[in-house]
Amino acid sequence: MTYLPKPKLHHPSLQQNAVGFTRRDYEGAISTLCAGCGHDSISAAIIQACWELDIEPHRVAKISGIGCSSKTPTYFLSASHGFNAVHGRMPSVLTGANLANRELLYLGISGDGDSASIGIGQFVHAIRRGVDMVYIVENNGVYGLTKGQFSATADQGSKSKKGAINTDAPVDMVGMALQLGASFVARSFSGDKAQLVPILKAAMTHKGASFVDVISPCVAFNNHEGSTKSYDYVREHNHALCRMDFISPRAEITVDYPPGELREVKQHDGSVLRLRKLPDSHDTGDRVAAMNYLHACQARGEIVTGLLYVDPEAPDLHAHFDTAEAPLNTLGERELCPGAATLAKINASLR
Amino acid sequence: MRPVAATNDFVVKFANINGSGSASANELFAKCILRMGVPVSPRNIFPSNIQGLPTWYEVRVSEAGWLGRRGGYDLLVAMNPQTWDADVKGLAPGGYLFYDNSKPLPKFKFRDDVTTIGVPLTDIANQTWDDARQRQLFKNIMYLGALSVLLGIERDVIVALIGEQYKGKQALLEPNVHALDLGRGYAEKNLSPIGLKVERRDNVGDRIFVDGNSAAALGMVYGGATVCAWYPITPSSSLAEAFQKYCAKLRVDRQTGKHNYAIVQAEDEIASIGIVTGAGWNGARAFTATSGPGISLMNEFIGLAYFAEIPVTLIDVQRGGPSTGMPTRTQQSDVMFCAHASHGDTNHVLLFPEDPYECFEFAARALDLADRLQTPVFMLSDLDIGMNHRLCRPLEWDDARRYDRGKVLTDEQLEAGVPFGRYRDVDGDGIPYRTYPGTHPARGSFFTRGTSKNADAKYSERGEDYIENMQRLQRKLQTAKTLLPQPVLHKAPHPARHGAIYFGSTSPSMAEAIAKLDADSMHIDALRVRGYPFVDSIREFVEAHEQVFVVEQNRDAQLRSLLIEQFEIDPARLIPILHYDGTPITARFIAKAIGERMRSAEVRPLRSDKVA
Numbered sequence: 014m015t016y017l018p019k020p021k022l023h024h025p026s027l028q029q030n031a032v033g034f035t036r037r038d039y040e041g042a043i044s045t046l047c048a049g050c051g052h053d054s055i056s057a058a059i060i061q062a063c064w065e066l067d068i069e070p071h072r073v074a075k076i077s078g079i080g081c082s083s084k085t086p087t088y089f090l091s092a093s094h095g096f097n098a099v100h101g102r103m104p105s106v107l108t109g110a111n112l113a114n115r116e117l118l119y120l121g122i123s124g125d126g127d128s129a130s131i132g133i134g135q136f137v138h139a140i141r142r143g144v145d146m147v148y149i150v151e152n153n154g155v156y157g158l159t160k161g162q163f164s165a166t167a168d169q170g171s172k173s174k175k176g177a178i179n180t181d182a183p184v185d186m187v188g189m190a191l192q193l194g195a196s197f198v199a200r201s202f203s204g205d206k207a208q209l210v211p212i213l214k215a216a217m218t219h220k221g222a223s224f225v226d227v228i229s230p231c232v233a234f235n236n237h238e239g240s241t242k243s244y245d246y247v248r249e250h251n252h253a254l255c256r257m258d259f260i261s262p263r264a265e266i267t268v269d270y271p272p273g274e275l276r277e278v279k280q281h282d283g284s285v286l287r288l289r290k291l292p293d294s295h296d297t298g299d300r301v302a303a304m305n306y307l308h309a310c311q312a313r314g315e316i317v318t319g320l321l322y323v324d325p326e327a328p329d330l331h332a333h334f335d336t337a338e339a340p341l342n343t344l345g346e347r348e349l350c351p352g353a354a355t356l357a358k359i360n361a362s363l364r
Numbered sequence: 365m366r367p368v369a370a371t372n373d374f375v376v377k378f379a380n381i382n383g384s385g386s387a388s389a390n391e392l393f394a395k396c397i398l399r400m401g402v403p404v405s406p407r408n409i410f411p412s413n414i415q416g417l418p419t420w421y422e423v424r425v426s427e428a429g430w431l432g433r434r435g436g437y438d439l440l441v442a443m444n445p446q447t448w449d450a451d452v453k454g455l456a457p458g459g460y461l462f463y464d465n466s467k468p469l470p471k472f473k474f475r476d477d478v479t480t481i482g483v484p485l486t487d488i489a490n491q492t493w494d495d496a497r498q499r500q501l502f503k504n505i506m507y508l509g510a511l512s513v514l515l516g517i518e519r520d521v522i523v524a525l526i527g528e529q530y531k532g533k534q535a536l537l538e539p540n541v542h543a544l545d546l547g548r549g550y551a552e553k554n555l556s557p558i559g560l561k562v563e564r565r566d567n568v569g570d571r572i573f574v575d576g577n578s579a580a581a582l583g584m585v586y587g588g589a590t591v592c593a594w595y596p597i598t599p600s601s602s603l604a605e606a607f608q609k610y611c612a613k614l615r616v617d618r619q620t621g622k623h624n625y626a627i628v629q630a631e632d633e634i635a636s637i638g639i640v641t642g643a644g645w646n647g648a649r650a651f652t653a654t655s656g657p658g659i660s661l662m663n664e665f666i667g668l669a670y671f672a673e674i675p676v677t678l679i680d681v682q683r684g685g686p687s688t689g690m691p692t693r694t695q696q697s698d699v700m701f702c703a704h705a706s707h708g709d710t711n712h713v714l715l716f717p718e719d720p721y722e723c724f725e726f727a728a729r730a731l732d733l734a735d736r737l738q739t740p741v742f743m744l745s746d747l748d749i750g751m752n753h754r755l756c757r758p759l760e761w762d763d764a765r766r767y768d769r770g771k772v773l774t775d776e777q778l779e780a781g782v783p784f785g786r787y788r789d790v791d792g793d794g795i796p797y798r799t800y801p802g803t804h805p806a807r808g809s810f811f812t813r814g815t816s817k818n819a820d821a822k823y824s825e826r827g828e829d830y831i832e833n834m835q836r837l838q839r840k841l842q843t844a845k846t847l848l849p850q851p852v853l854h855k856a857p858h859p860a861r862h863g864a865i866y867f868g869s870t871s872p873s874m875a876e877a878i879a880k881l882d883a884d885s886m887h888i889d890a891l892r893v894r895g896y897p898f899v900d901s902i903r904e905f906v907e908a909h910e911q912v913f914v915v916e917q918n919r920d921a922q923l924r925s926l927l928i929e930q931f932e933i934d935p936a937r938l939i940p941i942l943h944y945d946g947t948p949i950t951a952r953f954i955a956k957a958i959g960e961r962m963r964s965a966e967v968r969p970l971r972s973d974k975v976a
Binding site: 070071087091092094095097104107111113114117135137334335336342344345346348349352 | 572622636648799
């Protein structure tokens, strides 16, 4: 973080994207998180992803709960409406917002305390319903804002800064998201921008419940020896599943990949995910294989990152409800009110 | 003991077993009498159970049109052996005991001072049907048949109603009519007439017969609610289910078949109010329906919606509290709680409907108020009006009526440079302007939060910003008063020293109690409060009377407390009249309680200067 605000005026030569915005237009207020916080890297990756995807900033809604992670929507996309709701309840607020207007991109920003502890129920049910959203958990295994208590994703045996050992089994949100039917499940590391940005781009273009777990070391309370969510630990144990390229429907495909190592996934909006498999990788279209792979790596003490599973054809909540194409918040009396003549008939049926 | 003799003025109590199919037969009974032009008010008294526990259905027949619960019963249809003793004991002296005499019962099971009417329902059913379920279901229709002969209910009326109920289901229609005639045939042959009679009148008019939850659901359809999120809880579940039913009929686009609504049965009440809050924030009209325990869970979000100023509509169909309380009994005990829901200083808008007509009207109006005031709006119904069919005025809608979407800046306004600060009090009414997400590429975005902020929605811990905001919220509630339904005044025929304030489902019993008191030359003026915060005319009403009885259905005199809180009235002027055993308040109770106090007040006047 920095206390030196960048000037508001942009240099005229800054590169613009297809919708006429520079990367600076996707920034937010200056972060008040600790210097080196993984969350700031995630904010930067969100900014990069939105700019590269040519998303108009005002067509994004940023919704969060409470905690360090949930503060971050202030630090990106200042032209978007943001909603810092109550602790653990981002998923329900996002669900309601999404029902009201299906045309915006919904970024749900949460943390491991916000989602794996107080908000585990809402996490579960929003994923189950297939709400069209990008659900990002900025996962540091610790309660940063209240100074260093273990969160529910802290690994068994990991050590707190004050020296306490966590004896509780961890909640594995990636495994849960797979089991609950999320149609896009990925994990990344805040320190790996090259992986995180394409994953976020893929999640943002995916229609349906996208879940992205981002391991994000807490430099103040969870970056010490004995922590399993420190920069050093994650770098040592990171097992990248695949390298992913994201190709938007507008971009010309120029890169040539050697056949046999490539899997292309075409998404709902025509964008293509190109997954270059690593030797012992798996099929991202196979939910059961993804769960097996995840657990096998976990048993070896490896942290799998990358895209674990995607179903580009999965129906979302609006498809389940068969809601009108026009956003519900644009409907008026004509569409909504059955009128006095109908009411007279209803009255007659009640006599 | 002389048998009770009454025409069009008596109470029938059906004692049944839950899940035995009695509810539809009993409802049919009530409707037949209505079709004969005689007002009835039925009440389900049911357990928190699906099958096996006792359940009762009370039908008050009242030519005079009194729709409150009367108390007591003159005819008992005793179909439940479990509750036989208590049911028989409660029957009015001179009353009638109707029962299934297929199995002989010992003499001590009966009373000498009532008329006993036995019909071998089980025997006839067993002779007629083989299937156990059919035997059970048609037994209900058979007693309806026998009762219709005893009371003089016209066969044609019943047959017509059965026809409407089973329209297009011929296979069900005929056996029902057959069962009806078996009951009628037995009664005509074996029973003698009784002192209770139903005679045709024309006292129902164009009124409709509907439960408050269905009417409220229709109000939400007409009022333009597009998002409903709920969690099942008695006595409000039927409201969300009715909304679902009406939307499926009235809100599906004819051309595309697409749904102009979204209903989420959420995982709990917290998620329900979260969804409603998110939808309200994003410009859709959204509501939840729940009962007291649900409101308890929703408190944190209610505080957020109040502080961040998000339109939210809640319907609380009240039941007996606290905790799980009496889930299937009625009370008005969430008033204080809803008025101040959430931690911190809050104050919420409440609406008190008296019947299904107002449930419809206030539901639609609540959506307008929430959008206009950008705050949570509660409609406080209760089990008595929510889950029981009630005779009421036909529902009304004016096609010229437009939804009030409140102060929302459009893309054009933002483009034209209309200044925007989310929490600025531009108009001096405490209500700020808002924008929907996604409106304008460069202007109008803001950050919504539950933390303190300045008028431009920027995070602020400055005391001045906080106080300015909290005071503006109070100004906003003052503005709310100008938008709420006005109280309804009933003036006594003679100048009255005493007044009474009441609200909600107490209404029909209050009207009857006033008539009773008038007949005893005890005159009171009565004011029915329909909204909170209270308008000033309520204070004037209190000040114009020496003493005012505040009649409500809770232990702690909650409305009275709010009156004292808001108007700083001397508590001695407000006399609590409280009924809270879970049964609906009766005119007998009110008239007795008020009558006793008025008589004693004559002996000991409040002001000593009045003593001669």
